[in-house]
Each structure stands twice: as C-alpha cells, then as structure tokens.
Amino acid sequence: MRHPLAWFLWTVAAATTALILRNPLYLTLLLLAVWANYAAVEQSTAQAKSWRALLRVGALIWALTIPFNALMLHQGEITLFRLPSHWPLIGGKVTLEAVAVGFASGYSLWALLGVFAVFNLAVDASQLLRYTPKFLEQAGVIIAIALTFIPQMIVSLQEIREAQRIRGHRFRRWRDQLPLVMPLLTTALERAIQLAESMEARGFGAEGGDRQGRPMWAQWLIAPGLGLLLSGLVLRALAPAPAYRFIALLLAGAGLIAYAFGRLGHRARRSRYRRSAWRPQDTLGACVSGLVLSGVIALRWVRGGSLGYYPFAPGALLPPFEPGIGLLIALLSLPGLILLIAEIRASGAPSGGAV
Amino acid sequence: MILFDRVTYRYPGVEAPILQDVSLAIREGEFVLVVGASGAGKSTLLRCLNGLVPHFYGGTLQGTVRVAGRDPVQAGPAAMSRLVGFVFQNPEAQFVVDTVEAELAFAMENHGLPQAAMRKRIEEVLDQLGIAHLRERRISTLSGGEKQRVAIAAVLTLQPQVLVLDEPTSQLDPQAAEEVLTALQKLNADLGLTVILSEHRLERVIQYADRLIYLPGAGRAPLQGAPQEVLEQIDLVPPLVQLGKALGWRPLPLTIKEARRLAEGLSLQAPPLPAAPPPVGEVEIAIEDLWYAYDGRPALRGVNLEIHRGECVALMGRNGSGKTTLLKHLVGLLQPGRGRVVVRGMDTRRVDMEALIRLVGYVPQNPDALLFADRVRDELAFTRANHGIADASRDEALLELLGLAAYADDYPRDLSVGERQRVALASVLVARPEIILLDEPTRGADYLQKRALARYLAAEREQGHTVILSTHDVELAAALADRVVILGDGQVVVDGPTREVMTHSLVFSTQVGRLFRDSRFLTVDDVLKGLV
Numbered sequence A: 001m002r003h004p005l006a007w008f009l010w011t012v013a014a015a016t017t018a019l020i021l022r023n024p025l026y027l028t029l030l031l032l033a034v035w036a037n038y039a040a041v042e043q044s045t046a047q048a049k050s051w052r053a054l055l056r057v058g059a060l061i062w063a064l065t066i067p068f069n070a071l072m073l074h075q076g077e078i079t080l081f082r083l084p085s086h087w088p089l090i091g092g093k094v095t096l097e098a099v100a101v102g103f104a105s106g107y108s109l110w111a112l113l114g115v116f117a118v119f120n121l122a123v124d125a126s127q128l129l130r131y132t133p134k135f136l137e138q139a140g141v142i143i144a145i146a147l148t149f150i151p152q153m154i155v156s157l158q159e160i161r162e163a164q165r166i167r168g169h170r171f172r173r174w175r176d177q178l179p180l181v182m183p184l185l186t187t188a189l190e191r192a193i194q195l196a197e198s199m200e201a202r203g204f205g206a207e208g209g210d211r212q213g214r215p216m217w218a219q220w221l222i223a224p225g226l227g228l229l230l231s232g233l234v235l236r237a238l239a240p241a242p243a244y245r246f247i248a249l250l251l252a253g254a255g256l257i258a259y260a261f262g263r264l265g266h267r268a269r270r271s272r273y274r275r276s277a278w279r280p281q282d283t284l285g286a287c288v289s290g291l292v293l294s295g296v297i298a299l300r301w302v303r304g305g306s307l308g309y310y311p312f313a314p315g316a317l318l319p320p321f322e323p324g325i326g327l328l329i330a331l332l333s334l335p336g337l338i339l340l341i342a343e344i345r346a347s348g349a350p351s352g353g354a355v
Numbered sequence B: 001m002i003l004f005d006r007v008t009y010r011y012p013g014v015e016a017p018i019l020q021d022v023s024l025a026i027r028e029g030e031f032v033l034v035v036g037a038s039g040a041g042k043s044t045l046l047r048c049l050n051g052l053v054p055h056f057y058g059g060t061l062q063g064t065v066r067v068a069g070r071d072p073v074q075a076g077p078a079a080m081s082r083l084v085g086f087v088f089q090n091p092e093a094q095f096v097v098d099t100v101e102a103e104l105a106f107a108m109e110n111h112g113l114p115q116a117a118m119r120k121r122i123e124e125v126l127d128q129l130g131i132a133h134l135r136e137r138r139i140s141t142l143s144g145g146e147k148q149r150v151a152i153a154a155v156l157t158l159q160p161q162v163l164v165l166d167e168p169t170s171q172l173d174p175q176a177a178e179e180v181l182t183a184l185q186k187l188n189a190d191l192g193l194t195v196i197l198s199e200h201r202l203e204r205v206i207q208y209a210d211r212l213i214y215l216p217g218a219g220r221a222p223l224q225g226a227p228q229e230v231l232e233q234i235d236l237v238p239p240l241v242q243l244g245k246a247l248g249w250r251p252l253p254l255t256i257k258e259a260r261r262l263a264e265g266l267s268l269q270a271p272p273l274p275a276a277p278p279p280v281g282e283v284e285i286a287i288e289d290l291w292y293a294y295d296g297r298p299a300l301r302g303v304n305l306e307i308h309r310g311e312c313v314a315l316m317g318r319n320g321s322g323k324t325t326l327l328k329h330l331v332g333l334l335q336p337g338r339g340r341v342v343v344r345g346m347d348t349r350r351v352d353m354e355a356l357i358r359l360v361g362y363v364p365q366n367p368d369a370l371l372f373a374d375r376v377r378d379e380l381a382f383t384r385a386n387h388g389i390a391d392a393s394r395d396e397a398l399l400e401l402l403g404l405a406a407y408a409d410d411y412p413r414d415l416s417v418g419e420r421q422r423v424a425l426a427s428v429l430v431a432r433p434e435i436i437l438l439d440e441p442t443r444g445a446d447y448l449q450k451r452a453l454a455r456y457l458a459a460e461r462e463q464g465h466t467v468i469l470s471t472h473d474v475e476l477a478a479a480l481a482d483r484v485v486i487l488g489d490g491q492v493v494v495d496g497p498t499r500e501v502m503t504h505s506l507v508f509s510t511q512v513g514r515l516f517r518d519s520r521f522l523t524v525d526d527v528l529k530g531l532v
Helices: A004-020 A024-041 A046-072 A096-122 A125-129 A134-165 A174-201 A216-238 A243-267 A280-302 A323-348 B042-048 B100-110 B115-128 B144-156 B174-191 B202-208 B227-231 B239-247 B256-263 B323-330 B353-357 B376-387 B393-401 B417-429 B447-462 B474-480 B498-503 B511-516 B524-530
Strands: A079-083 A092-095 B002-010 B019-026 B031-036 B060-067 B084-087 B162-166 B194-198 B211-215 B223-225 B283-294 B297-308 B312-316 B338-343 B360-363 B435-439 B466-470 B483-488 B491-497
Touching: A004 A024, A004 A096, A004 A125, A004 A280, A004 A323, A024 A096, A024 A323, A046 A092, A046 A096, A079 A096, A092 A096, A134 A174, A174 B084, A216 A243, A280 A323, B002 B042, B019 B042, B031 B042, B031 B174, B031 B202, B042 B162, B042 B194, B042 B211, B084 B144, B100 B115, B100 B144, B115 B144, B115 B174, B144 B162, B144 B174, B162 B174, B174 B194, B174 B202, B202 B239, B211 B227, B223 B227, B239 B256, B239 B511, B239 B524, B256 B511, B283 B323, B283 B466, B297 B323, B297 B466, B297 B491, B312 B323, B312 B474, B323 B338, B323 B360, B323 B435, B323 B466, B353 B360, B360 B417, B376 B393, B376 B417, B393 B417, B417 B447, B435 B447, B447 B466, B447 B474, B466 B474, B474 B498, B474 B511, B483 B498, B491 B498, B511 B524
Parallel strands: B031 B194, B031 B211, B084 B162, B162 B194, B312 B466, B312 B483, B360 B435, B435 B466
Antiparallel strands: A079 A092, B002 B019, B002 B060, B211 B223, B283 B297, B283 B338, B483 B491
C-alpha cells in the first residue's frame, strides 16, 4: 500500500479502533497490527528517529499510568496492599482491578501514538497536501510546513544546547534555560521569515497574479461563522440547553465557514502536479480499513460492552475474547504485511544482469 | 533588461540609507557579479529586483526600478516571480516540501499552470541542471551542492528571464560550489538567461562574470564595469588579482590560465624548503583509532592523529567527510564509539566536559546557536561569567581585534553572517582557551575580514595556543596552518605539512599554488618575497 489516501483511511480506522477499545486482549492484537505496519514503513530518517523517541516516551507514560490508576482508584475486590487511609488521595486499598484499568487505558494511548507514527512515516506531508480541498490549500501548505519545522527545531535545540554548554553554561534551574529558549525562538522566527520570503518569491499567494481576486464579503463571513461555533460550544459547556440548540449553532457556524472558504477557494488558481498512482494493493488496504472501521463502529453501537473492559464487575478481571472481533482487528496488519512481502520479494529477486 | 535610476532605500527605523542614489543598467543575457564588503547592501540590491524590498521588509524606496519593463515595487514579489527567479544563501531555508519533484512543482502550482506544462518544464530543468537522478529523492538526503542545484531548478520552472542568487556557494565545499557555478554558466551561455549573483569568494566565480558591480557601502555610488576594470580600483580582490596588481600585470588575470601566460617571464628565487621539521612541543591531542556513527551511519572510521602544543592544523575535506564530528570529539560533545581521544592527558570519556572547556574553546559552524543576548558585549560577559572571569578589561581589545568594536552595543542577530561569526568567535575566545577549535570560521566573511582573522589566530599561536580549524577556505589554511589533514568518508586521507599537501593537491590548493606548482610559493607574500 503506497497511496496517501489509502494510508489516511487506515489511520482513521486504526485510530478509531484504538479510541474505542479498552479490552487489553484486543488492544494487544491492535498493537501487533500497528507494529507490523511500523516495521514495514520505518526508515533510517531523522523523522523515524524522532518517532522512535516519541514512542519510547509513550511507553514511559503508559508505565506511569499503571501506578497512577492503582493509587487513585480504590475500587475492586482483589486487594494487593493497603496504604494508610489518612494519606490524602492515595490512602486506601490498592487493587488488582485498578492496576488492570491503568494497564488498559495507557495501552490504548500507546496504540494511538503508534498509529500516528505509522501514518507520518508512511505518508509524505506534501503528498497528502495534494488532496486537500482547494479552499483549504493554503492552510494545508501551512500545516505541511509546520510538520517539517518540528524535526528542524529538534536539531536546532540540540545545536543550541551544545553551543551553550561549550561556553560553560550549565542547565540546572529553570532560569538557566534562557540561553536555550531565546536562540531557539529567534532561530524559529528567522527560519519562518526566510521561508516566507522564499515562498513569496516563488509566487505563493499570487492567485494568478491577481491579488484583488478574493471577495472581501467572503472573508468577513468567517467571523460570524466562528462566532456561531463558539456560541454553540459555550452553550454546551455552560447552560443545560437541549442538545438540538447547540448542535444547530455548531452546524450553522461550520456551514458558514465552509461556504466562505468555498467562495475564497473558487477564486484560487492553484493547480496540482502529479498525484500518486492508485494500485490494487491500495484498493485492498482501503477496503480492509473501511471494513474494520465500520465493523468497530457497528460493534460499539450494538454491543458496546464487548469492546470495553470493566474489571470491577465480579469475575470480570479476565477480559472476554471473541475470535471474530480479534480477526477483524488483526486485519489492520494487512497493509504492513503486503509491504513486507513486497520487500522480501524485491530483495530476493536477482539484481541486474542481462536477460 | 534591468534599470536602476537613482534608487535610495532605507530599512525601517534606520536613518542612514543602505542604498543611495544607485543607478545601473544590466543588459539581457549578462552574467553580473555583485561584490562588496559585508553589510554594503548586496542582498538589499538583489531583493529590489523582485520587489522583496520593500514589499517584504518595509522601509522606504525612492527612485525607479524596472525589470523587463515592469516595476517590482508596484507588482510585488509574487507577481515578479515569473520574471525573476530568486535563490537564497541557505538552500535549506527555502524548501517548502520534502521531495525534489514536489519542490520543483511548488512555484508552478502557485501560478496555476496546467499539469501537462508542469511535467514538461520539470523534465527540462532536471536535464538542464543535471539532477534528473534526484527526482524522487527526499531533499533532506541531498548533499549541499545538490540542494543548491535543486533550489535553482525550483525557480527556473517558472522560466524567469532573470536569475538572482544571493551568495549561493557560501555554505558549499569547493567541489559542490564548482557544480553549482558550472550549472549557472551553462544556463547563461546556452539559454541566454541573465544571471545576477553576489559572492564573497571571487576566486570561485570571477571568471564567469561579464560585468562586476562593486558596492562600497556607506551610501557611496557603486563602481561598475568589466571585471578587470573594477578590480583595478578595489581592495576586495582574489589572491591572483592581488598578485597581478602587485606585479603590474595587465590586463589583470582572472583565471590561472591567464596568469600562467603573464607569469612566464617572472624570475623567482627562493631557497628550497627544508624538510618538514618534526613537530615540537608536547602532544596536546592524541586521537587513537577513533570510530563514530550517527544512527548506524559511520561518520569517523579509525582516525589516528597527534596534534602538538602550539600547532595550527587545518582539517579539510568535502561536506560530510567527518570534520565537524572530529572537532566535537575534541571538546567532549561526542564520545568515541570506539577508540579514544586524549586532550592534554585527559581521556574525553573519563572527564567532565566542564574540565575540557576550561582548556578548549569551540566555535561552531552556526553562530546563531550561541547568540541570545541583547548586545554584543553581553555575549562576552555571559561566557566570562560562566568561566568565573570577572576581569572585563580584555573585552574591548578582543572586539577591536575582530573588527567588532563599532557593534559592541548592537543586537548580535541584526549583524551580517560574517559579523555574527566573529561575535561567536569573540564569545568563545574571551575565556582564553589554550586550544582553539573553529568550524568554518570564514563563512560569509570578506577578504579583509579573513585577513584580520588570520592575523588574530597567528597571534594566538605565537602565544603557544593550539589552533585547529575545519575549513573549505584554502587561502586561510595556506596563510595560517602548519599542517593540513584531509578527511574523506570519515578517514584521514592525507596528513602533512601545508605546503607539501597543497602543492600536490588539485582541489585543496591556493590560486597562487596552482599557478606556480611549487611548494615554496603558496601565497602572494611568498611570491613577492621570492622576486629576483
């Protein structure tokens, strides 16, 4: 599977599954499926290195959620030990069920991080950019640049830290971070200005040379759209209004913004260079992702309990397992397996030579 | 093609104009070189050609600029991008996307070109610049020269009539610079593209130029004309021209070939060089079987070196050959993967970096990594405070020596690249290290600044300090180093006395060295002393 849209669909399916699942057995299967894809797409690039580091941090966070849950949740039948009850927050019994909940929730977050690592390593941001709707083209470029900025900033951070250390500076207290933070911010700003200058010099925002092409009324329409969205969210948060009121406000706001962008995009004269070719393996990957996504959502709707995990019920410490659901989740490994098989075939093929 | 009529420009908030009453005309198909001291207004002049000045920078511009009949001030840079292709100093700072082909398409997509036209133009520029094999590569995996050629290709896809380049080879090694300049010459000669380029290292590019524009700075009128004509009147000249001026050669030679003809009748005499004496002084740095890899990619492979106290050693080699990695080992920023590095008896794996930096001062390639204070003098004070040095009496003298006294109260980030480099140098040297490590110290520096730096480092060496510099600048290495170590692919390829190494090298040799092919004559001074 190579096509960015196919990978996008896989990411939606895998991320939704990670968000819905709490059952550790299914999560283990999901993690194995994600790992199969990660192994297939991982490269020896700086970006891959950054993601490896981030996954290690994710594992650490997961490891921390276990004692956090164990100490904060005092429900369950199987008591491991007790802490003095007068200790604030953590005082009371520490149960195996609470440990299991911590294990499952951290597991889900780690799987989600893995899904995004696969997506970022499999898909070049600039490729995906070609599929953003026309009215979001400029926002898409900005996001693509922001994504490429992150690894650059990590490199700058390392450079600055080294440079200040060799001047004899020691980073001990938070105040000592100033010689690190200031050059980092200035470097980021200067780099952004240089890039903006380069983009301007290459016609970004030229709109076919017509700077006056954007209708002002459409630009003004964005403001009331945002206002409606905000009102909907505030109403939802503060007032016990019926659901249809804030939903109506949200829909009206989103509609207004979409219409404004649509009008603005209509005038944009940006064209698009070559798009990636869609191959049979992309169709297979997309179908599998669609199947898993619809299957998981349907299961959540119809039999929510079968995907969740609630160890506090009597006899529920061991999570249930249904082979059909397990198979459905395992299907997410297919794109990675296809890539790995293709790679093995390619490496086994005779190289060069006259035929 | 291009006309400047009494152009005066002031940056916002600055009283003195950077350009004053500049009038010039450039014909279609010319290859024009813009030269001048750091801060003389070269980049500003170039940015007037596509409207980045004043559109992007603000400020006030008076007078008239016309490019192919259009007014960049009125049209703005985005509209001018179809007429003027602009390539910046740092190729990495101008890439928007991560793959070569997508980067080439970016400008055309902005202008809404049809897909078929885009494909045709991309094929053309890939061939013109000889980078068809890079088409699907990620930009982050390209070498410096390849990146700069991709940056040029990315602006050529719009088929501009004028190509403007702001110091395009300043960050490249000699071979990569040659690749870029050859490509430019081909575009100029074959397609008739007007090329306007600013550059400090004139020896690299002067032979391609039809015309020279010299900006003296401080609001004075530019000099312009044929290269020999202008070079006759200015001090910022490459060594070959400097020699030609000293010996009264006319016309002034721009290439080794021209100089060889003029040097035919020259009678030089100098005593044969004695065999290189063994280095004196204690071993200051010992590197034994040093290996290092970044994520499994080898950067150093079994390096063995001994450097003695008071020696000046130049590390040379292509970008990525391992020079910076080696320097970082000497100050403890990197630890050997295998082997060991001993600095004045201290094994870098076993001592704290704090102990090493009391002895070793390292000035990194990128000065911006160091600079954060509000004033130049505060940068020096920060280093002194870290080292527990209260005495500030040396600060002024150091700033004076490095030509920074006038900028002592300026914000360091507002200075030019060459000036920032010297502020970084002063910020490290103020701690009086006995071993000085410099990574590309002459990047962005003009000839006069380079000479000042060479004088300063020579004085440090005379005081018994050890100097190790990683550089592409053969002229600096020839003027300063006792010894040259050439690295290639993480290994020491050549290690020997400077004169011996440079005389036998085709690439790592000075202009004068290539002219005479005699180890006694590497610099202009050598020749002048040897005149009969």
